Amino acid sequence: MLAVALVDRTGNGLWAATSVLYFTFVTGLSVAQVGTLAAVAGVAGIAGAPVGGRLADRFPLTRVLAACQVLRAASALGLLLTTDFTPLLVLSALAGFGDRAASVLTKLYGTRVAGAERVRYQAVNRTVANVGWALGGLGAAAALAAGTTTVYRVLLVGDALSFVAAAAITLSCAEATAPARVVATGGRAAAGVRATSPWRDRTYLAYVATDTVLFLDDAIFKVGLSLWAVHATDAPHGLVPLLMVLNNVMVVGLQVPLARFGATTSAARRLLLPLSLTFLASGVAMAASAVHGAVPASIALTAAAVGFTLAEMLHATVSWELSVALAPEESQGSYLGVHGLAQASQRAVGPLAVTAAIAAGPLGWTAFGTVIAAACLAQHRLVRPGPPEPSAPSPAEPVAGHADPVG
Template sequence: MLAIALVDRTGSGLWASVSVLYFTYVSGLSVAEVGTLAAVSGAIGIAGAPLGGRIADRLPITRVLIALQLVRALASFALLTTHDYALLLAYSAVGSLGDRAANVLTKLYATRVAGPDRVRYQAVNRTVANAGWALGGLAAAAALALGTTTAYRWLLAGDALSFGAAALLTLRCGEPPSPSRIAATSKDAAPTTRPANPWRDRTYLAYVATETVLSLDDAVFKIGLSLWIAHTNHAPHGLVALLLVLNSVMVVAFQVPLARFGATTAAARTLLIPLAGAFALGGITMALSAGGGAFTTTLFLTASAIAFTLAEMLRATVSWELSVALAPGTSQGAYLGVHGLAQSVQRSLGPLAVTAAIATGPIGWTAFGATIAATCVIQHRLVRERLQRPPLSVLPVTVSEY
């Protein structure tokens, strides 16, 4: 599965770097059309997380993953066949739906295959995925230097081929035991017992709501830093790329070592307190970067990037553990599918949140960090009672890949 993550994210890195340029220069879309296409396809993709999780509770997860990878490949190839706006929108939506579903199933696979070591497994997987993303971005940068439509098309084709390769690699993965399917086929299982429904679980839904806020660190690096630096007269614009590289290097270097601090459910919950501090520090240093000369501004922006990257790694560690620990074992797929909504919704709300922070200046960034920090404390209290119950979420099994 780690090889799959590397191939998948390398392809995604190719397309992420060229998507806007492709739709603009190859398909001939206007700025408004490109923005609408991204917004609509992203909104439709939100349904992929709960849908994929629900299906994975009923069917072998590797087969579902293979199907999703093939759907993503076909959607990407389909973009090469037309410049019709309606068709581009439809194909992009299908690809987004498959992408969100595949992300949830990848996490579910890690939960089932790694058992109690799921946090470390996820950390290694995320490190490999970040490395793949960086490789894809570097390859795209080299191709974009050509500035031709042919180069754009080859990058999109490379993205599609990466999904096909991921599907082939998934064929070699062992199928992990599914608690829901084991319970359904067990002779001792009560015939009237129904799997828990996450949509009726108020505690879990409240937890997912807090997760949406905690995921806003993603918007800081995708939009916030770039816009903030673009609207300041002191920081060099080239600093944006350097801070993004710093973020990737830190994740690759420290995500796995940090994962050991959240290896148990209790430890993961405890990490919410330092996580709150990291978010608050990130907001404060962003606010402080508004004053002073070029050196001071660069210094505070670098400190903010470090703080938000630390928050990103801690938040991922906490999320990997708590999202599973709070879910009944017989409904892991359905619950993790609902949990996947947090990241999907954040992709829509995140740009609005960081834009509001930028519009209100230093006070806005301070409030941004403080709000997320307060949400960490709320989540810390929210999950306390639920976690005191006997764990139902994971079977202590490990399945090898071959």
């Protein structure tokens, strides 16, 4: 499945570097129309996360994931066949739906096959995905030097073929079956058996709500950093792409080593405390970058980029563990699908949040970091240790993915 992550993200890297240019120069859409396509894809992605997780609890996981990859491939190829806005809206929605569903299913596969090593597995998977993203971006940058419409179409075909290849590799992987047992964790439901519907699990829904706030850091590097650096600081514009590279290099080099600090439920919960401080310090550093002078502004902006990248990696580690530890094993797909709403929702809310911080100036960034830090503390309080398990599993019946009790 790591090969799937590499191929998938390489294709994503090709399209991410090409999409705006393709819709502008090949299909002739306006800026508002391009923005609408992105918004529609984001909204459809919100639905894709829970639907994909639900299907994975009912059907073989690899088949559902392969179907999502095929849907993404078909959506990409469909873009080549029309320049009309309405069909492009439909295709963008299908692509967004498939992308978010595939993301949840890939995480679920790792959870099932890695068992107690799930956090480390997800860290390796994320590292490989970042390498693929970088390769795709570099390939697109080299190809776009030609600047012809044919090149844009070739890159879109390359994106579609990456999904076809990912589907083929997925079907060659061993099926990851759902655990047969349920482990009681903290007695949050009667008789030690938790609700099988995440929509009725108030604790899990509250956890997802706090995690949605923590995922806002994703918008920093997608929207906030470049806009703030260019419009509100004296830092040279050439620093922005260097900070993007720094973010990618840090994730590739440090995500796996940092994963060991959140390898259990109790460790992941403890990690929320330094994570809150990291978010707060990063927001303050971003605010400080508004100081006059290119050198001090660059230093503060670099410190903010390093801080938010560290927060991003720590939060990923915490989220991988807690989103699974709080879910009953027989309904992991449904629960992880609902958790996928956190990341999908922030794609719509995140850009608005960071642009609001930019509009408010330095105080806005301080408030941004403070709000996320407060969400970390709220999550730390929410995910409290429960009483010890009444009995340990038999050595002959190991429980995959067993974690410390939480309640």
